[in-house]
Amino acid sequence: MFSLLLIISRVISCLEVLLVLFPHHGGAALVQRTYTKVTGSSYGSDRLGSVGSGLSLSECGLYCWSRYPNECETIIYNSATGLCTAGSALKSGAAGAAVAPNSAEGELFALFACDASNGFQYVSSGSESACIMASNFTLNFYDAVQYCLNMDASLFVAPVFEKLQLLPHGHRYTIGLTDITTENTFVWQDTGEAINSKYRLQFFAPGDPNNADGQEHCTAFEAGAGASGVDYTCSLSMFRFVCERPLV
Numbered sequence: 001m002f003s004l005l006l007i008i009s010r011v012i013s014c015l016e017v018l019l020v021l022f023p024h025h026g027g028a029a030l031v032q033r034t035y036t037k038v039t040g041s042s043y044g045s046d047r048l049g050s051v052g053s054g055l056s057l058s059e060c061g062l063y064c065w066s067r068y069p070n071e072c073e074t075i076i077y078n079s080a081t082g083l084c085t086a087g088s089a090l091k092s093g094a095a096g097a098a099v100a101p102n103s104a105e106g107e108l109f110a111l112f113a114c115d116a117s118n119g120f121q122y123v124s125s126g127s128e129s130a131c132i133m134a135s136n137f138t139l140n141f142y143d144a145v146q147y148c149l150n151m152d153a154s155l156f157v158a159p160v161f162e163k164l165q166l167l168p169h170g171h172r173y174t175i176g177l178t179d180i181t182t183e184n185t186f187v188w189q190d191t192g193e194a195i196n197s198k199y200r201l202q203f204f205a206p207g208d209p210n211n212a213d214g215q216e217h218c219t220a221f222e223a224g225a226g227a228s229g230v231d232y233t234c235s236l237s238m239f240r241f242v243c244e245r246p247l248v
């Protein structure tokens with residue numbers, strides 16, 4: 001699923017988002033569902049059935065989900081006519097091209113869900129989106145990792161620099177970027193992939209990373225403040241942190 005998300009993120013031309021809160025069956029937890037436009041002729045989905053015409057995008061998504069609660073993963077929507085077609089899982093490549101929407105049907109939207117329990121919420125900016133929870137208290141890096149794990153989440157990662165702008169403004173937050181394994185090579189916690197030199201310049205504040213006392217292997221970043229990233233000692237409870245759940 002993760003690789004599919006990566007593929008999708010590359011073909012999204014713009015985000016068309018609708019947020020709908022659905023109670024979990026029999027529970028108080030909420031799931032935020034969003035529909036993101038998928039462009040390209042090699043993406044499509046099997047049709048579950050026509051939901052109607054004259055609908056708004058939001059209504060289309062709602063009706064698809066209510067009529068096909070276990071199968072609705074895409075919708076095909078024509079913004080001119082309001083024609084709405086429910087679809088199953090997103091297909092790509094030759095299989096996707098074979099079931100790509102035609103112009104009368106409209107455009108393809110894929111559904112993503114953010115488990116919005118425990119303070120998590122869907123956030124988007126430009127072409128980036130995520131399901132995150134920003135703490136209002138500080139923990140050291142290791143405790144933050146565990147806190148996120150306990151929420152079925154992990155520390156926020158931003159392989160694309162613009163994704164950092166999803167972080168709330170006003171505070172530095174610990175994220176999943178460290179040089180614990182190899183000094184001065186900062187890698188993402190989920191993939192082990194290192195940031196490149198351009199990213200590094202955009203990320204770190206002047207003078208950082210400085211690996212003070214040879215002990216600073218964790219990072220924190222404040223969005224909206226330019227290059228504000230710092231390295232710090234992982235065992236110190238200096239910063240708030242952001243957990244991220246996968247959009248599924």
Ligand SMILES: [Ca+2]
Pocket residue numbers: 179183184209211215216217218231
């Ligand atoms: Ca270091």
